[in-house]
Each structure stands twice: as C-alpha cells, then as structure tokens.
Amino acid sequence: MAVLFSRPQSLTDTPFRYCPGCHHGLAHRLVAEALDELNLREKAVGIASVGCSVYTNEFFNCDTQQAAHGRAPAVATAVKRARPECFVFTYQGDGDLASIGMAETIHAAARGENISIIFINNACYGMTGGQMAPTTLPEQKTTTSPLGREAAREGNPVDMMKLLDALEGPAYLSRVVLTSPGKQAAAKKSILRAFRAQMKGLGFSLVEILSACPSNWRMTPVEALHYVDEVMAKYYPPGEVRVAKEVLEG
Amino acid sequence: MVEIDTERCKGCGLCVEACPRKILALSTEFNKAGHHPAVLLDPDRCIYCLACARLCPDLAITISKEAETV
Amino acid sequence: MKDQVELVSGNRAVASGALDAGCRMYFGYPITPQTEIAEYMSAVLPEMNGVFLQAESELAAINMVYGAAGAGRRVMTTSSSPGISLMMEGLSYLATAELPCVIVNVMRGGPGLGNIAPAQGDYFQAVKGGGHGDYRTPVLAPWSVQEIYDLTRTAFDLADRWRNPVFILFDGLLGTMMEPLRTREPIPERAAPSWATTGIFAHGANDRAPRSIYTLHMPEGALTEVNRRLQAKYREIAREEVRYDEHFTGDAEILVVAYGSVARSALQAVRVARQQGRKVGLFRPVSLWPFPEEALHALSEKVRKILVAEMSSGQMLEDVRLAAAPSCKIDFLGAMGGELIYPGTILSRLQEE
Ligand SMILES: Cc1ncc(C[n+]2csc(CCOP(=O)(O)OP(=O)(O)O)c2C)c(N)n1
Ligand code: SF4
Ligand code: SF4
Numbered sequence: 148m149a150v151l152f153s154r155p156q157s158l159t160d161t162p163f164r165y166c167p168g169c170h171h172g173l174a175h176r177l178v179a180e181a182l183d184e185l186n187l188r189e190k191a192v193g194i195a196s197v198g199c200s201v202y203t204n205e206f207f208n209c210d211t212q213q214a215a216h217g218r219a220p221a222v223a224t225a226v227k228r229a230r231p232e233c234f235v236f237t238y239q240g241d242g243d244l245a246s247i248g249m250a251e252t253i254h255a256a257a258r259g260e261n262i263s264i265i266f267i268n269n270a271c272y273g274m275t276g277g278q279m280a281p282t283t284l285p286e287q288k289t290t291t292s293p294l295g296r297e298a299a300r301e302g303n304p305v306d307m308m309k310l311l312d313a314l315e316g317p318a319y320l321s322r323v324v325l326t327s328p329g330k331q332a333a334a335k336k337s338i339l340r341a342f343r344a345q346m347k348g349l350g351f352s353l354v355e356i357l358s359a360c361p362s363n364w365r366m367t368p369v370e371a372l373h374y375v376d377e378v379m380a381k382y383y384p385p386g387e388v389r390v391a392k393e394v395l396e397g
Numbered sequence: 398m399v400e401i402d403t404e405r406c407k408g409c410g411l412c413v414e415a416c417p418r419k420i421l422a423l424s425t426e427f428n429k430a431g432h433h434p435a436v437l438l439d440p441d442r443c444i445y446c447l448a449c450a451r452l453c454p455d456l457a458i459t460i461s462k463e464a465e466t467v
Numbered sequence: 468m469k470d471q472v473e474l475v476s477g478n479r480a481v482a483s484g485a486l487d488a489g490c491r492m493y494f495g496y497p498i499t500p501q502t503e504i505a506e507y508m509s510a511v512l513p514e515m516n517g518v519f520l521q522a523e524s525e526l527a528a529i530n531m532v533y534g535a536a537g538a539g540r541r542v543m544t545t546s547s548s549p550g551i552s553l554m555m556e557g558l559s560y561l562a563t564a565e566l567p568c569v570i571v572n573v574m575r576g577g578p579g580l581g582n583i584a585p586a587q588g589d590y591f592q593a594v595k596g597g598g599h600g601d602y603r604t605p606v607l608a609p610w611s612v613q614e615i616y617d618l619t620r621t622a623f624d625l626a627d628r629w630r631n632p633v634f635i636l637f638d639g640l641l642g643t644m645m646e647p648l649r650t651r652e653p654i655p656e657r658a659a660p661s662w663a664t665t666g667i668f669a670h671g672a673n674d675r676a677p678r679s680i681y682t683l684h685m686p687e688g689a690l691t692e693v694n695r696r697l698q699a700k701y702r703e704i705a706r707e708e709v710r711y712d713e714h715f716t717g718d719a720e721i722l723v724v725a726y727g728s729v730a731r732s733a734l735q736a737v738r739v740a741r742q743q744g745r746k747v748g749l750f751r752p753v754s755l756w757p758f759p760e761e762a763l764h765a766l767s768e769k770v771r772k773i774l775v776a777e778m779s780s781g782q783m784l785e786d787v788r789l790a791a792a793p794s795c796k797i798d799f800l801g802a803m804g805g806e807l808i809y810p811g812t813i814l815s816r817l818q819e820e
C-alpha cells in the first residue's frame with residue numbers, strides 16, 4: 148500500500164482542541180508539512196502565542212516555548228539570537244500579533260530578525276469568545292462590535308501586509324487562504340518560501356493566513372469557508388507582497 | 398483507500414463539501430465526542446484526489462492505494 | 468588572570484559581574500539611572516561573541532529574556548523603576564516557567580515617572596511579587612560597588628540552582644557612584660541545562676523528545692500541582708538563601724535596620740554613636756527575599772529598640788515588624804521622592820535616646 152495522504156511527522160498525535168471546521172488545524176498541517184519537507188523538525192523551536200492556538204506547543208512535534216500574549220516575536224528574537232543554528236517560528240493570532248503585540252511584531256520585522264511568523268487572521272478574538280480584533284472587517288459584527296464595525300465608532304481595520312510592507316526588514320511577506328486544495332498548494336509554497344528565507348539568513352518572514360472561525364462567526368464550517376473567499380479575501384487580498392530575490396535563488 | 402478516523406472527526410462537513418465525486422456524507426450516528434462523523438458512501442467512485450483529506454482540519458482522513466495502481 | 472582592581476561605578480560593576488559569570492546575552496531599554504549598563508554591554512558583548520539587543524520596550528526586553536533563558540543561555544536585563552513595572556508581566560511568566568535569569572532594578576524616585584533620584588520605593592514590588600500570581604523571586608540588595616559585582620555573580624548561580632529569576636535591587640546612588648572594584652577570575656558560560664529548548668538536534672541528541680516551556684496549566688488540578696511545587700521550592704530557598712550582615716550587634720541596645728545605600732549612612736551613624744559610647748548596631752538584610760527574619764528576631768529579643776531607616780514610606784518596615792519580637796519597639800526613619808537619608812539624620816535619631 149502506498150500512503151498518499153497522512154499526518155506529517157512534525158505534528159504530534161494529540162488531537163486538536165479546535166472547534167469543528169476551524170482553520171487553525173489546516174494551518175497546523177501545512178506548517179508541519181513544510182517543516183517535514185525542509186527537514187526542520189529537529190532544529191525547530193516553535194513559539195506558541197495566546198489565543199486559540201495557545202496549545203500549539205502540544206501539537207508541533209518539536210521544541211516549543213509558549214509566550215505571553217503578544218510577545219512571541221520578542222521571545223522568538225531572543226531564541227534565534229541565543230541559538231542561531233535553530234529554526235525559529237512563531238504561530239500567532241490577529242489579536243496577539245496585531246493588537247497587544249503590535250510593537251513586538253513591527254520591531255522584529257523592522258530589525259529584520261531572522262525568524263518566521265505564521266499569522267492567523269480570523270478577524271476576531273477566537274479564544275475569548277469572538278470580540279472585535281484589529282483585523283475585524285468593516286460592518287462585521289462581533290461581541291464587542293454588536294452593531295457592526297463602523298470606522299467612526301470602532302475605528303478602521305489594520306492591514307498587516309500594508310504595514311509590514313512599509314519596512315525594510317522583511318524578506319518575505321505573503322497572504323494566503325486555505326479554502327481549497329489549490330489554494331492550500333499556494334499557501335504551502337508561501338510557507339516554504341518564508342522558511343527558506345530564514346534558512347538563508349535573509350531576515351524576517353511572515354505568512355498571513357486568512358482563517359475561518361466558524362464558532363464566533365456564527366456560521367457553519369462550510370459557510371465560514373465560503374466567507375473567507377467571498378468576503379475576507381476581498382478586503383484582504385491574498386498574494387505575495389514581498390519576495391526578496393534571494394528567497395527564490397538556489 | 399480513504400480511511401476516516403471517526404473518533405478524530407468533528408463532523409464539520411468540509412470533506413463532504415470538498416469531494417468532487419460527492420461520495421462523502423455525515424453519518425446520522427454519533428461518535429464518542431458527540432459529533433456526526435463523515436462516512437465514505439461509495440469507495441469505488443473515489444478518484445484519489447485527496448481533496449477531502451486536505452480540507453480536514455482535524456487530520457481525520459488518511460488515504461492510501463495499492464502500490465501498483467498508483 | 469590575576470585579580471584586578473579598577474575604579475568603576477556600580478552600574479559598571481553589574482556589567483562586569485554578569486560578564487565574569489559567563490552571561491553573554493543582554494536585553495534592555497534605556498532608562499536613567501542605569502543606562503550606562505546597556506551602553507557598556509553594547510560595546511563589549513559583540514566583541515565577546517555575545518548578544519546585545521536594545522529592545523523596543525521593557526516589555527519586549529523581559530520577553531527576550533524569557534526566550535533566551537528558555538533556550539538555555541545565561542541572560543540578564545537591567546532597568547529602573549518605571550521600566551521594571553513594565554517587566555512585571557514577563558516576570559510572572561519567567562517565575563512560572565522556572566527560567567533562570569537575572570534582573571537588575573537600579574531604583575529611582577516614584578511613583579509614576581517620579582524623578583531620577585535614588586529611592587527604595589520598589590521594595591514591595593520586588594519582594595512581595597509585583598506581577599500576578601503566587602510567585603517569589605530571590606532579591607539581593609548590595610550596598611557597595613564591590614558587593615554589586617559579587618552579588619551579580621551570585622545571582623546567576625542562584626538563578627541556575629533554583630531555576631528561578633533573581634532580582635538585584637539597589638538605588639541610583641550606588642549605580643552611579645565610583646568605588647574600587649576587585650574582580651575575580653571570569654568563568655565561561657555554562658552549558659545549556661537539560662530542560663532547555665535548544666532544538667532536538669542539539670548536542671547530538673537526535674531523537675530526544677521535544678521539550679516545551681509553557682505556563683498554561685488547564686487540566687483539573689494541574690495548576691494546583693505547579694503551585695505546590697513552586698511553593699515547596701520557595702520554602703527551600705527561604706531556608707537556604709538567607710543573607711545578611713551585622714555590625715556592632717553583639718551588645719547593641721538599639722539596632723538600626725537598613726539595606727543598600729541607606730545602610731552605608733547607617734553604618735557611619737552607628738560608628739559615630741559608638742564613639743560617643745552608645746550601644747548601637749547595624750543589621751543589614753542582604754537578601755530582601757528571603758528576609759533574614761530569624762536572625763533579626765533573635766536580635767530583636769536582645770535590643771530595646773529597632774530603628775528602620777529606608778528611602779520609602781516604610782516598606783521593609785513591614786517585614787521588620789513581622790520578624791521582630793512583639794516586645795521590641797520599632798521606630799521608623801523614612802525619606803521619599805528622592806530625598807537621601809544622611810548619616811547625621813540617623814545619628815540624631817540615635818542621640819534622641
Ligand atoms: C495580557 C492578556 N490580556 C488578555 C488576555 C486574554 N486573551 C486570551 S486570548 C485573547 C485573544 C486572542 O485572539 P487572537 O490572537 O486573535 O487568537 P484566536 O483565538 O483568534 O486564534 C485574549 C484577549 C490574555 N491572555 N493576556
Ligand atoms: S473559537 Fe474560532 S479560532 Fe478558536 S478554535 Fe473555535 S473556530 Fe477556531
Ligand atoms: S479522495 Fe477525492 S474523490 Fe475520494 S473521497 Fe476524497 S475527495 Fe472524494
């Protein structure tokens with residue numbers, strides 16, 4: 148028998164704790180496949196953040212540290228500088244990365260820290276029950292924007308790709324969705340490029356994954372899947388934003 | 398062979414949605430966690446496209462095939 | 468290398484102590500009166516193949532300490548009062564994850580932005596917690612440039628021995644004043660401990676199980692278990708790591724209790740009072756946590772009165788009250804907002820007797 152599809156080595160056997168249809172699981176798989184393909188598992192130190200993915204330390208089959216809310220880029224910065232031979236990645240939600248940890252994110256990017264960030268943008272605070280995030284879309288209803296986000300009241304959303312693209316430090320920036328096998332292939336390519344950027348010592352790399360949170364969006368998993376493509380991806384267009392040419396070489 | 402680990406399955410239905418052959422469905426039975434797990438209705442019509450496995454957030458689907466027919 | 472004597476500031480002594488203890492990683496953010504430490508580290512660490520990084524904030528700095536400590540390196544940060552407040556979140560995580568590291572607070576006047584004058588208003592913050600949750604950190608309070616160096620080296624060993632963050636607490640007066648410093652043979656950085664997240668492949672350990680450093684303990688009873696283990700450790704530290712210093716206490720009837728720079732004024736006052744025939748002594752806690760309560764209790768049973776001198780509204784005073792025998796009278800001499808406590812002021816209080 149030839150196995151065509153099975154669990155990557157870089158995931159433990161522990162079942163995910165995510166809600167049915169949550170894209171965190173899809174993102175985990177792609178990250179783990181990328182670690183497998185580049186033989187990074189044994190060198191990797193993954194930094195978990197605070198959000199629904201707080202347990203990533205139980206799911207990735209490599210050394211891990213769990214950072215305080217928002218501080219993963221600072222923790223990763225130090226781990227990489229402490230052990231340059233390690234492969235260091237963080238896995239962070241949008242509340243974690245773009246709100247409470249905005250300073251850590253921007254400065255790690257500006258310095259061009261040689262780390263890789265997987266950024267799960269689900270347009271809300273999943274873990275705490277679906278409050279508004281910096282990335283919450285205009286008109287999107289959350290438990291703390293019950294009337295729908297309105298610029299005059301709740302303020303405008305943050306587009307991390309645009310922000311980060313203003314900096315010199317990043318070597319690779321890309322936004323992806325995981326809603327179909329074809330789009331997952333593109334996402335995987337982005338993750339591999341981000342990881343290669345670090346392996347080549349090119350500096351900061353980040354992949355933003357537009358990710359469904361069916362529970363807090365009050366949708367079925369299938370509705371949420373379509374919402375990512377039809378609504379979220381319209382506001383936050385997927386695609387590569389920054390590709391240092393050395394990323395593609397060799 | 399499409400194997401569904403019914404205890405890992407959370408009955409989200411993303412595999413059902415993804416299958417181009419429409420040969421997956423959610424069972425009316427419950428698994429231990431109280432979800433309706435996915436079931437493969439007609440294995441013979443499977444084209445091994447892996448779409449179901451790739452869309453499964455819980456890695457509940459494993460796919461393998463007789464070596465010579467790969 | 469022979470022992471060397473140099474005339475340096477307390478801030479420099481922190482840096483030298485850390486480097487001689489094998490610390491090669493420093494993260495910090497500028498704040499008076501201790502920025503000299505960062506400046507010095509930024510000049511020497513790169514040459515030593517070490518890491519100096521000016522963080523974007525103290526919040527980032529302390530979390531960098533977390534990352535580096537978790538990766539098994541000797542690491543330190545230094546700051547002053549307002550910056551230390553920002554580090555308190557990180558400190559709680561460091562203590563819970565049991566990560567060894569050294570944090571230096573060169574205290575200035577508070578609360579708020581306060582001023583940049585010497586003060587001892589951060590005693591509660593350092594000794595009683597500061598961050599959230601039931602944790603403790605050993606706090607060492609040097610009173611001279613030499614002792615800053617010595618205790619900085621000690622702090623790294625304590626941090627490793629107990630797998631715990633260790634605080635060094637002194638004020639800006641000690642940080643900026645110059646005294647002769649005798650340094651000792653430097654040691655190389657120790658190897659990564661067996662729990663550190665070094666990558667599975669490190670040191671040829673190709674198939675070891677993944678290691679994780681985390682502070683979330685959700686399963687029922689798990690956090691209680693963690694707390695029990697931590698408290699057992701703290702009890703052991705409290706037994707084994709008490710440090711203090713005594714001067715003229717043998718026959719003392721009045722005991723001055725002071726730490727850090729105030730203890731220097733106190734010793735001067737005690738010396739003069741002795742010359743005047745007064746039976747006074749000085750008790751100087753060196754570890755503020757664990758507080759030398761037994762030693763102080765024993766003395767409090769012999770003396771008539773204790774005078775606590777402290778550059779705050781009376782923070783260590785509370786620990787002295789808890790430690791002292793109920794029969795012992797306790798007086799307080801405080802100073803706030805960056806006022807110093809001079810030997811003359813203490814002497815006049817001693818002469819009131
Ligand atoms: C300092 C601090 N503030 C607030 C929280 C509470 N909190 C936990 S997770 C979270 C939001 C997480 O949202 P996000 O990063 O978007 O991750 P998601 O759950 O959506 O994947 C918040 C506010 C916390 N743990 N720590
Ligand atoms: S709350 Fe949302 S992000 Fe969190 S596990 Fe559930 S679906 Fe996923
Ligand atoms: S492999 Fe393709 S055809 Fe077969 S069940 Fe899965 S999705 Fe359907």
Ligand code: SF4
Nearest residue numbers: 406407409410412453
């Ligand atoms: S995608 Fe996975 S979890 Fe969802 S129903 Fe199918 S097998 Fe079950």
Ligand SMILES: [Mg+2]
Nearest residue numbers: 240241271273
């Ligand atoms: Mg989120």
